[in-house]
Amino acid sequence: MITQRVFMDGNAAAAEAFRLARVQVVAAYPITPQSPIAEDLAKFVTKGTLNAKYIRVESEHTAMSCCIGAALAGTRVCTATASVGLALMHEMLGVASGLRLPIVMGVVNRALVAPWSLWCDHSDTMAERDTGWLQLYAEDPQEVLDMTLIGYRVAEHTSVLLPIMVCQDGFFVSHTGCAVEVPEQKLVDEFVGPYVAANLKLDPDEVMFVNPLTMSNDYTELKYQHNVGMANSEPVLEEVLEEFGKKFGRTYHRVEFYRCEDAEEVVVTMGSMSGTAVYTVDQLRAEGKKVGAVKIVSFRPFPIRLLQERLSHVPRIAVLERATSIGSAGGPVLCEVRSALANMPIAVSGFVAGLGGRDITPTTIKKVFDLLRTAPPETLPTWVDVRENAMTIREYVLDREVLV
Amino acid sequence: MQKHVVTEKRYLLGPVGVTFAAAKTGSWRVERPVQDPEKCSACGLCAKYCPAGLLAVNKADHHVTFDLEYCKGCGVCMNVCAQHSITMQPERDFV
Numbered sequence: 174m175i176t177q178r179v180f181m182d183g184n185a186a187a188a189e190a191f192r193l194a195r196v197q198v199v200a201a202y203p204i205t206p207q208s209p210i211a212e213d214l215a216k217f218v219t220k221g222t223l224n225a226k227y228i229r230v231e232s233e234h235t236a237m238s239c240c241i242g243a244a245l246a247g248t249r250v251c252t253a254t255a256s257v258g259l260a261l262m263h264e265m266l267g268v269a270s271g272l273r274l275p276i277v278m279g280v281v282n283r284a285l286v287a288p289w290s291l292w293c294d295h296s297d298t299m300a301e302r303d304t305g306w307l308q309l310y311a312e313d314p315q316e317v318l319d320m321t322l323i324g325y326r327v328a329e330h331t332s333v334l335l336p337i338m339v340c341q342d343g344f345f346v347s348h349t350g351c352a353v354e355v356p357e358q359k360l361v362d363e364f365v366g367p368y369v370a371a372n373l374k375l376d377p378d379e380v381m382f383v384n385p386l387t388m389s390n391d392y393t394e395l396k397y398q399h400n401v402g403m404a405n406s407e408p409v410l411e412e413v414l415e416e417f418g419k420k421f422g423r424t425y426h427r428v429e430f431y432r433c434e435d436a437e438e439v440v441v442t443m444g445s446m447s448g449t450a451v452y453t454v455d456q457l458r459a460e461g462k463k464v465g466a467v468k469i470v471s472f473r474p475f476p477i478r479l480l481q482e483r484l485s486h487v488p489r490i491a492v493l494e495r496a497t498s499i500g501s502a503g504g505p506v507l508c509e510v511r512s513a514l515a516n517m518p519i520a521v522s523g524f525v526a527g528l529g530g531r532d533i534t535p536t537t538i539k540k541v542f543d544l545l546r547t548a549p550p551e552t553l554p555t556w557v558d559v560r561e562n563a564m565t566i567r568e569y570v571l572d573r574e575v576l577v
Numbered sequence: 578m579q580k581h582v583v584t585e586k587r588y589l590l591g592p593v594g595v596t597f598a599a600a601k602t603g604s605w606r607v608e609r610p611v612q613d614p615e616k617c618s619a620c621g622l623c624a625k626y627c628p629a630g631l632l633a634v635n636k637a638d639h640h641v642t643f644d645l646e647y648c649k650g651c652g653v654c655m656n657v658c659a660q661h662s663i664t665m666q667p668e669r670d671f672v
Contacts, residue, residue: 288592567589576578 176354183346186314186353187253187279187339188213190321192223193361194277197248197368200228200239202258205291206343207281210253233258237265244274245375245383249325249368253279255343257286259297263304269336270305271399272384273372275328276336277321278306282444282495283343284529292530293343294495295443298472299505305399307337307406308473310443315353317341319423320470322356325365326413332405334372342495344530345445356421364420407474427471428479432458436465438545439484441492441510443469446533450493453538464542469506477513489520491545493538493557495527503554523554531558602629606650608665614639616662623654623663 181189188210191199199218201211217223226243230236233254240250254262259280269276280298284290298308309324311317317339324337341347370376373383387395410427418424431451433439442450447468454466467484469476484490492507502508507523514521524541527533537558544555560566589595617639624632624641631644632654641663643654655663 564590565588567591567593567595569587569589569595571585573583573585575581575583577581 176356178352179355180350181314181353181355182209182348182350183311183314183317183341184209184281184348185213185350186318187321187341188217189353189355190318191251191277191279192217193318193356193358194249194251194322194325194365195362195367196223196225196251198226198228198240198243198250199223199252200230200236200243200250201252202230202233202236202254204233204255204258206283206347207253207255207258207279209347210279210281214251233261234265237262237269240276240278241265241269241272241274242375244269244276245272245370245373247368247370247374247376249329251277251279253281255281256283256297259301260285263301266301266304266306266336268384271395273334273399273402274336275325275334277324277328278336278338279317279321280338280340281343281347282340288529290529291343293345293445294528294530295340296496296528298338298340299496299498301338302473302505305335305403306473307333307335307403307410307471309337309339309471310469311339311341311346312445312447312468313346314341314349314351315423316425317346318353318355319417319421319425322361322365323410323413323417323425326417327406327410329368329371330406330409330413331371333402333409335399335402335406340444342445354421354423360420364417403474407476410471410474425470427476428483429468429470430483431466431468433465433467433483433487435463436487437463438489438491438542439465439467439487440538440541440545441467441469441490441506442494443472443506444495446493446495446527446538449533449535450538453535453542456535457539457542462542472506472509475509475513480510480513481517484514484519485517487519489522489545489550490514491522491524491541492554493524493526493533493541494554495525495533497525497528497554502552507554520550522550524557525554526556526558533558601646602649603644603646606645606648607668608650608652609645609648609668609671610643610650610652610654610663611666612641612643613662613664614641616660617641618660618662620659622657622659626653626657628653 203211218227243250284294285296450466494504494506503523
């Protein structure tokens with residue numbers, strides 16, 4: 174097997190994966206921190222290293238619309254976006270998944286507005302968690318490349334037929350270079366295979382009217398089909414991950430459990446903070462503390478049974494997340510983990526950190542473990558890295574002249 | 578009746594800037610406008626064309642005043658003056 178080790182960041186890895194998957198149509202609109210993906214793909218098309226049609230769109234809403242049209246026309250498509258770009262796509266995300274189109278989209282996680290931010294948190298993809306897309310979270314550029322290839326296999330599987338977001342943390346992954354093993358094109362061709370439109374399509378030989386108005390007598394059933402597709406994606410994802418491991422020598426799981434077997438406290442993470450959690454767990458283990466870390470790779474479908482099987486013995490679990498759900502009982506990941514473990518005698522506590530690009534350091538994670546061990550469990554999440562003076566950071570002083 | 582300064586202090590919520598260290602744009606200036614009232618006809622073109630509205634023309638004595646706290650020294654006033662009564666002079670001469 175000829176693999177090249179190339180120094181690339183998460184954005185370059187995403188673009189390279191789309192090239193290796195031989196996408197035929199690209200429709201992408203640049204947005205920080207995703208722009209290099211859109212630029213790299215444009216370069217590939219110009220140089221002729223990717224034989225694809227590049228549609229220069231005027232918005233993310235149009236990017237997704239073009240992907241939908243191109244996928245219906247029978248081509249393998251890709252796009253990529255971030256933050257408010259993803260939010261602008263919202264309407265079309267539901268169309269893509271409802272039409273059962275196997276689109277793969279790179280999402281470079283960036284905070285939503287306001288406050289304006291260019292930096293990482295998960296609020297953008299969390300806001301789209303109910304659009305019926307699969308969501309995988311990559312921890313490093315290698316995972317971005319691999320998950321994108323895996324994404325096409327899962328999305329295009331005839332028992333799934335759903336679009337998928339391959340998410341990576343803005344800047345922490347998208348702009349951090351490391352050595353990435355880029356597989357040989359021949360191997361990728363064998364793994365991904367050619368695209369065949371298997372379901373809805375725009376084809377003069379097989380005439381159909383796609384997405385007509387659906388009355389209440391059929392709407393529920395069509396939604397149920399969507400639900401079954403998502404349920405089917407669990408075993409399919411498992412199979413594809415295993416096959417990928419055999420073919421490329423890198424084995425992934427829907428959830429990664431680290432030193433959880435005898436753990437008394439476990440922290441659940443997603444994305445780039447997971448490596449920091451593993452590092453911190455090793456440090457605390459060296460001090461004799463029985464701690465472990467869980468990395469959720471597949472947020473959609475949410476790995477309910479895996480968490481139930483592998484965490485049933487853990488008395489205290491912390492969910493550390495880079496998103497909030499203001500007004501809710503917890504952040505999105507906390508709510509999912511809690512309901513997955515609802516009937517077990519486990520205290521699940523939530524911790525919010527790393528918003529708008531704030532670094533999640535070993536100190537943050539140690540604090541989470543400390544609170545988990547010492548403080549009584551709270552229903553609402555703890556904002557673990559908020560500054561104490563949060564309510565008074567914008568002091569406004571005004572001198573007014575008055576006549577007395 | 579006497580003038581008093583009353584200091585008001587409150588805490589704003591949400592993303593907002595409250596310090597304006599760089600707001601006085603006069604600090605950007607490398608040349609400043611200098612006017613000669615002898616040549617001025619008090620037509621008022623300079624005041625009309627100043628992009629920041631910083632000029633005041635005294636119609637009686639033909640003196641033009643510039644708000645140098647904000648004047649960036651762009652030279653538009655010098656350019657529009659038909660009487661050539663405004664010249665731009667290096668800021669270092671005034672230090």
